Amino acid sequence: MSKPLLGVVLGAILGAIDGLTAWFTPAVRDQIGGIVIGSTIKGIIAGVAIGFFAKKFHSLPIGILFGLAVGALLAYLVALMQGGYYLEIVLPGSLVGLIVGFATQKYGKTTATANS
Amino acid sequence: MWLSDNKLNHLRTIVGDPDFSSTKYTFIKELARGGMGTVYLAEDRELNRLVAIKVLNTPEVTYDLRNRMIREAQIIARLEHPGIVPVHDVGTLPDGRVFYAMKFVRGSRLDEYAAQHASLRDRLRKFQAACDAVAFAHAHGVIHRDLKPQNIMIGSFGEVLVLDWGVAKICDRLWSAVPWHRFGQSGGKPPHSKEAPDTIEGTVIGTRDYMSPEQALGEISQLDERADVYSLGAVLHFLLKDQPKVSKAAKAICLKATASAKEDRYSSASELSADIGRLLDAEPVSAYHENALEKVSRWISKNRFLVLLVLAYLLMRIFFAFTSRR
Numbered sequence: 426m427s428k429p430l431l432g433v434v435l436g437a438i439l440g441a442i443d444g445l446t447a448w449f450t451p452a453v454r455d456q457i458g459g460i461v462i463g464s465t466i467k468g469i470i471a472g473v474a475i476g477f478f479a480k481k482f483h484s485l486p487i488g489i490l491f492g493l494a495v496g497a498l499l500a501y502l503v504a505l506m507q508g509g510y511y512l513e514i515v516l517p518g519s520l521v522g523l524i525v526g527f528a529t530q531k532y533g534k535t536t537a538t539a540n541s
Numbered sequence: 542m543w544l545s546d547n548k549l550n551h552l553r554t555i556v557g558d559p560d561f562s563s564t565k566y567t568f569i570k571e572l573a574r575g576g577m578g579t580v581y582l583a584e585d586r587e588l589n590r591l592v593a594i595k596v597l598n599t600p601e602v603t604y605d606l607r608n609r610m611i612r613e614a615q616i617i618a619r620l621e622h623p624g625i626v627p628v629h630d631v632g633t634l635p636d637g638r639v640f641y642a643m644k645f646v647r648g649s650r651l652d653e654y655a656a657q658h659a660s661l662r663d664r665l666r667k668f669q670a671a672c673d674a675v676a677f678a679h680a681h682g683v684i685h686r687d688l689k690p691q692n693i694m695i696g697s698f699g700e701v702l703v704l705d706w707g708v709a710k711i712c713d714r715l716w717s718a719v720p721w722h723r724f725g726q727s728g729g730k731p732p733h734s735k736e737a738p739d740t741i742e743g744t745v746i747g748t749r750d751y752m753s754p755e756q757a758l759g760e761i762s763q764l765d766e767r768a769d770v771y772s773l774g775a776v777l778h779f780l781l782k783d784q785p786k787v788s789k790a791a792k793a794i795c796l797k798a799t800a801s802a803k804e805d806r807y808s809s810a811s812e813l814s815a816d817i818g819r820l821l822d823a824e825p826v827s828a829y830h831e832n833a834l835e836k837v838s839r840w841i842s843k844n845r846f847l848v849l850l851v852l853a854y855l856l857m858r859i860f861f862a863f864t865s866r867r
Contacts, residue, residue: 446858446861446862449858449861449862450861450862512861513861516857516861517854517857517858517861520850520853520854520857521854523850524847524850524851524854527846527847527850528847531847
């Protein structure tokens with residue numbers, strides 16, 4: 426699987442799982458559908474960015490840091506829109522970004538480009 | 542005239558040292574002495590570099606011994622591989638002894654290296670490089686027949702070199718299967734040194750602890766690349782025996798390589814090398830069928846960081862789930 430595709434797939438799966446965990450928070454349980462959709466979209470956006478970054482830069486530490494930063498930024502924006510739960514949204518969101526950053530660097534396939 | 546013991550010993554040494562006066566080499570010192578020849582350190586005056594020169598031990602040589610030495614040089618010269626010491630020159634000394642000059646390798650033998658480097662991964666990497674060099678020789682129709690830690694050298698930059706091809710055998714089956722056209726041989730025909738003297742059936746050649754059962758029985762005509770696979774397996778056993786934690790897969794590779802029946806061994810050194818590579822990459826090896834638990838455990842140890850990240854994520858989620866219920 427190419428790095429961008431791996432980023433998208435992993436971002437979507439982890440984003441959806443991250444959204445589903447909102448079920449454990451009784452105050453937002455009734456909004457779980459919207460949260461899962463939003464979280465999945467957030468995961469896909471993060472995955473695309475992290476995947477393309479991994480395709481361009483081949484460095485595990487830099488990839489992890491980039492994933493962490495993208496995950497944190499997007500989660501912060503979501504928390505900002507929610508108007509609360511900063512710690513509950515930003516911390517796991519950052520960790521999801523970190524995981525995607527690590528996975529795309531380590532497992533994603535680098536496609537060779539031929540120069541004509 | 543009276544001569545002291547010291548002077549007598551000195552004279553004996555001078556007489557025993559080879560006379561390189563008719564060559565471009567300057568004698569420096571003796572490096573190692575074997576059954577057939579002695580290896581000396583010398584300086585190549587033309588190229589201003591150090592070389593190792595192997596010289597037959599005695600000038601009273603039989604035609605067979607002389608040919609054997611020349612054949613050894615020809616075999617090594619044909620095997621152009623980073624893992625095989627290159628031959629620079631071959632010639633005859635004024636006293637009639639055949640010699641050949643080769644690259645002088647600075648470093649230590651595998652047994653000495655293993656005594657200083659305990660890391661199993663490092664040892665396995667070096668072992669794999671030796672397997673690759675032997676596999677290259679097999680691809681050229683040559684069987685080493687005396688593989689042991691003392692004949693594997695680790696250079697000062699970590700390079701691995703297989704030495705002492707003095708008892709190497711050109712295997713008929715391998716020889717005829719070599720795609721000579723790929724090695725630049727005109728018309729795809731083999732080069733003309735196959736006629737060199739071969740060992741008589743029943744002769745035991747090699748080192749007891751590292752030789753295959755068929756080699757120990759002197760079944761010269763039965764020897765093929767799997768005899769070297771056995772010796773490599775014995776070398777692997779030597780590298781593993783003082784390790785505190787050896788995986789079942791590593792043990793299985795060792796057992797398969799040193800199987801008594803050659804049909805049960807790896808069919809080639811490259812197959813053995815591939816399994817060592819898989820072992821190093823935490824991939825399943827062909828010599829060992831792992832159960833589900835071992836598969837999971839190998840996957841976890843290979844992806845330790847990812848597993849830790851996912852666990853950290855899950856712990857964080859559990860923590861938030863509990864705190865948000867209050």
